[in-house]
Amino acid sequence: MKKKVDFISLKICREKTVEYESKGITNPDRAFEAISNIIDNTDRECFGVIMMNNANEINSFEICSVGTVNMTLAHPREVFKGAILSNASKIMLFHTHPSNTIEPSQTDIDTTKELIEASKILQIPIIDHIITCERGYFSFAEHGILFGE
Template identity: 45%
Template sequence: MKRKRVNNLLKSENLSEVELSYKYKAKPSSLPQITCSGDAYNLLLSIWQMDKIEYIEEFIVLLLNRSNRVLGWTKVSSGGVSGTVADPRIIFQTALLSNASGIILAHNHPSGNIYPSEPDIQLTKKMKEAGKVLEIPVLDHIIITSENYYSFADEGKL
């Protein structure tokens, strides 16, 4: 009886096909390259919706290749005035699907305060550990405002 049930579960009509695909719009040499936190900050400012930077907290991830060229970016979440959710599973799913070799985490503080909160510090540690396991290093976590930024990497907190 058990054997028949297992065989029914293995029939192909019960399975969904998972197909992965990605297409680049540009040659790798033409992609923006991140050489320092300032490069990342300037790129993030060009991506960010400036009418929201001092209004609601958002979380964006930059996806990089082995040469630190930006393959793309994704907005992970949009929250409220004092917080947003950054789910590590979604972040690393995106990194894996884009074949990223490294990621830069970024979020804004609508208050204008560039310094990390305790939850920011804990999330960064958690993401760094997950990146080690998946061999997709977290290269930086940047907190941005319209006027300035804080880099975990520059401050030796990564």
């Protein structure tokens, strides 16, 4: 007996465009500036990915997950899907903290560590993880957490 299987093709759908300074993202301040243009302060945690080329210029971005007031899901499958489809050579993670607590939780650190391991297999480096809130931002790389180890 023959079974039918789906033949699929994947396409990127451009939902909207956002303007930002076309300089490459070379430090957390520039990353925060770009993220602020992408997403405002929210009442729920949002987890996103900025996809970049070799010159650290943004190709695209995606909000992968919208959660609750104090948590969101960041599954590797969802985080890297957009990066693969947009041919990103590297990515930067970001998520919001509506509680206005800027420091990462242990869950934030553990999730980032898991995503870094996945990035090694996929060979799409994660260059930073930025937490944003009304008070500003927290850069994992700038604070030496998981990056540069």
